[in-house]
Amino acid sequence: MxxxxxxxxxxxxxxxxxxxxxxxxxxxxxxxxxxxxxxxxxxxxxxxxxxxxxxxxxxxxxxxxxxxxxxxxxxxxxxxxxxxxxxxxxxxxxxxxxxxxxxxxxxxxxxxxxxxxxxxxxxxxxxxxxxxxxxxxxxxxxxxxxxxxxxxxxxxxQISGAGWVIINPVGNLDVSVFKKIQRGEKIAIPNFGMETLHHVxxxxxxxxxxxxxxxxxxxxxxxxxxVGSQSITLLGYAQALYRWFGHEENIDFLPWNEWCDYTKDKEHIEKTYLHIVRSGHFSIEKGKRLINYCPRHTLLETVFESVTFLSKNNWLEK
Structure with a gap:
């Protein structure tokens, strides 16, 4: 063909x-x-x-x-x-x-x-x-x-993999969030961290x-x-990264308006809003049934591969 x-x-x-x-x-x-x-x-x-x-x-x-x-x-x-x-x-x-x-x-x-x-x-x-x-x-x-x-x-x-910045645990592309988690520093998550992302x-x-x-x-x-077989909450995503970097979780939860004041950057705020307002879990059952789709990568495997790339290529350096 x-x-x-x-x-x-x-x-x-x-x-x-x-x-x-x-x-x-x-x-x-x-x-x-x-x-x-x-x-x-x-x-x-x-x-x-x-x-x-x-x-x-x-x-x-x-x-x-x-x-x-x-x-x-x-x-x-x-x-x-x-x-x-x-x-x-x-x-x-x-x-x-x-x-x-x-x-x-x-x-x-x-x-x-x-x-x-x-x-x-x-x-x-x-x-x-x-x-x-x-x-x-x-x-x-x-x-x-x-x-x-x-x-x-x-x-x-949320298409993820090695070679580009993926969506972080607060739902935007701010690399400093990954940097803080890598160092064991505190991050702030909007609301209760129950909104979801669907990395694939x-x-x-x-x-x-x-x-x-x-x-x-x-x-x-x-x-x-x-998409993959799982979605993940902002909280679960942050917790997994803290553990992966060898730290105890260090997370604040802020009401939306307070989180916006804390974040300040309008582009990051807008990106987060657009991701978390669409929170959900997307079925792949039709793909499995009709075209034999079977994800090869788990959500966390995908995230860890992506963040490993960022770290090895000095994207997380000060």
Whole structure:
């Protein structure tokens, strides 16, 4: 099969592309040419890399160039708007396409209602990102039902792994939180620390895409959560890291407004809010049943691998 990945040099593609090459597919990676894969693999030598930037190709020209490749499978990892989704679908309709995989997000769910959260339960997205992901997902599923357009939606959680800063135990990207825990110093967690995060290794996200391709007939017209088997509370996450670094836990719990005053940084506060307001636990039972998804990494294994990278590469130095 000829497979096009759009945005294949990022977190997901770094693990997905070698899987596809190893399986015997011809893979073309569409990227802006500004970054290298997070994980080195000799199989990248067999990948055709094409430099193309969606932002520089207005009025559907980007999608028409993708369609001109005439791939059997198109995986769009960097589509953030309904307009781009519609342009892509329109461009691909008269090609050899047999499967289109769209990368959505668990953020398309918005606030949790019942737990565990199922892929097809009512959505309450909170921000433009989640709203657009939910709209694209609904558009694609409707098109599958009405016209048979061969689509599948994958919904990753908090994508984690070696090579980048992962979400910390207060729900944002402030590396100083990891530094304090490493030194056994006190951190402050908002509320009672009962909100949850759902870290997932990028390799397991890639596995969901791969399994959806391998089980195409079962995957068509469906959404699948790309998460691990567990979620974790902010408190549990912090406790695990203190133990891992060899310290007793040293945690303050502050009411939301006091925590905001303590934190001060508006970007960190906003990031935390957007994570904890969406607290939940996302089911992977449909992925297990229909496409044989089985996470290879536990949540804490993923976290420890990620923080080990930060430490070894001096990201946690003063």
């Amino acid at each position: 000829k497979i096009v990945l759009i945005g294949g040099s990022g977190h997901i593609g770094s693990y997905l592309i070698p899987k596809l090459v190893h399986a015997g597919h011809k893979v073309l990676n569409i990227s802006r040419g500004q970054s290298k894969p997070y994980k080195e693999d000799n199989l990248w030598r067999e990948v055709e890399n094409i430099v193309l930037n969606r932002d520089n190709e207005p009025n559907g020209e980007f999608e028409r160039k993708i369609a001109a490749i005439n791939a059997d499978i198109v995986i769009d990892l960097i589509n953030f708007s309904l307009a781009d989704t519609k342009n892509m679908v329109e461009a691909l309709k008269n090609t050899n396409l047999s499967h289109f995989l769209y990368c959505s997000s668990i953020w398309a769910h918005g606030k949790s209602t019942t737990l565990p959260i199922l892929e097809d339960q009512p959505r309450f997205p909170l921000d433009e990102y989640g709203i657009d992901k939910a709209k694209s997902e609904a558009f694609l599923h409707d098109l599958y039902r009405k016209e048979g357009f061969p689509e599948t939606v994958i919904m990753p959680g 290794h990028a390799d397991d996200v890639a596995q969901v895409f791969f399994q959806a391709i391998s089980h195409r007939n079962s995957a068509l017209g469906e959404s699948f959560h790309a």
